[in-house]
Amino acid sequence: MPKLLQAIARLFWRDLTVAMRRSTDILTPLVFFVIVVSLFPLGLGPEPAVLRTIAPGVIWVAALLATMLSLNRLFANDHADGTLEQMALAPYPLALLALTKIAAHWTLTGLPLVLISPLLAVQMHLPESAIGTLVLSLLLGTPILSLLGAVGAALTLGLRGGGVLVSLLVLPLYTPILIFGAGSVAGVIAGIDTGAHFSLLGAFLALALTFAPWAAAAALRVSLD
Structure with a gap:
């Protein structure tokens, strides 16, 4: 167990260190997220009522697309340099190693989106009561996006046009997360109780944590064979 x-811990720290050396891998999804959300006030005008209405969906769709933008690199670099084969041969469960890489991916991609979302919420004229709900929904939802996306990234590993295939595979799975994540924020704005939305997001997160690492590990073994 100590080993x-x-x-x-070493795999998690290694992924963080490698990503820090390639800062574009971290900045690209974050800049994309900021740009997409910022374009809507420019295109629709500064009317607060309009922006407040569309803000939950816009921010959640931008977060979803920003996460998808980085999925193709989740296992690709390790596959190219042979690290993935060494992980598969290591005397440790590949599912736990895959979960570690997913956690590093969320730390580098999902967590920055959560942290910057309050600033974009202010830009979209969300009320203060909805900003906390937005942050909490992203905090629950973005790990699910990384977990489900890892399965798609593992299935398409090494294939030509893998980025497009990942999008086609995971987008239907992302739809319920988008609906309940954006719905929780829209419910707070409308004065509706959103406890059910968070309960469902929590249930999705528990299911994804339980099954996605094992599915990703099985897909990685298939891709390596």
């Missing part, structure tokens, strides 16, 4: 925890 397993040490291996997980």
